[in-house]
Amino acid sequence: MPSPVEQEIKMKDTPEEDMIRLAQEGNSTAFEQLYRRYSGRVYAICLRMVRIDSEAEDLTQEAFLLLFRKIHTFRGEARFSTWLHRLTINLILMRLRKRRHPEVSLDAMLEPGEEDSRPPVEFGAPDLRLNGVVDRMHLNGAIEQLPDGYKEMFLLHDVEGYEHHEIAEILGCSAGNSKSQLYKARVRLRKLLRESLRSRADEKRMRTRKLHVSERRDSEFQCAKG
Numbered sequence: 001m002p003s004p005v006e007q008e009i010k011m012k013d014t015p016e017e018d019m020i021r022l023a024q025e026g027n028s029t030a031f032e033q034l035y036r037r038y039s040g041r042v043y044a045i046c047l048r049m050v051r052i053d054s055e056a057e058d059l060t061q062e063a064f065l066l067l068f069r070k071i072h073t074f075r076g077e078a079r080f081s082t083w084l085h086r087l088t089i090n091l092i093l094m095r096l097r098k099r100r101h102p103e104v105s106l107d108a109m110l111e112p113g114e115e116d117s118r119p120p121v122e123f124g125a126p127d128l129r130l131n132g133v134v135d136r137m138h139l140n141g142a143i144e145q146l147p148d149g150y151k152e153m154f155l156l157h158d159v160e161g162y163e164h165h166e167i168a169e170i171l172g173c174s175a176g177n178s179k180s181q182l183y184k185a186r187v188r189l190r191k192l193l194r195e196s197l198r199s200r201a202d203e204k205r206m207r208t209r210k211l212h213v214s215e216r217r218d219s220e221f222q223c224a225k226g
Helices: 005-012 016-024 028-050 053-073 081-098 136-146 150-159 164-171 175-225
Strands: none
Touching: 005 175, 016 028, 016 053, 028 053, 028 081, 028 150, 053 081, 081 150, 081 164, 136 150, 136 175, 150 164, 150 175
16 A cells, blocks of 8 residues: 555646545545645735735635535536635635625715716726836735725736626626726725825925925034034
8 A cells, every 4th residue: 555655746746637536535635735736826815815924824724624625516617726716715705804894885985976986988997097106015005995895806806817707706796896896996096096195295395394404403503603
């Protein structure tokens, strides 16, 4: 009988579809190989969505526990990596929703006047006006300030790259609703970015003013001393 090490070495050379079938049949070595192959990707998804290392690690473990219970439902209609990705996203969204205190509709989160905004002709297309506006740190900070519903939509579409029909399937809404919510998320994000840029400019002017005042005082002190 092959040793556990020999079984593991042999399993590494097993085609993925056979590895998945074996894991569905309860083969622990096959499941461990799937974990080793995909845990890094799952962790990266979790970290991008929740931004906290410890929570991303917890979600990664939860995702594979869920996979262990659900792997028998995989039918091969999509790639396994895509199926696992969606399973993980759904788990993360459930966690994010539990954080919410009052449940508020996305329309209710709009600033006065935003509900009258209309999207451009290229509705739901990549928003080029956001590209290159601010560095990654400030963009991430602005994303974190988005209401949960907006943040979910922005991350799923603009970060994770899901199409609107896929988001509709994940969130249980229509593709049109997905496009509308993404537009509103981008409107809010642009506003947050403008406020961030304005705040940074004000801080810079204040620092410059203080520096000039300090230099003038030093100059006056030296003149008085002379």
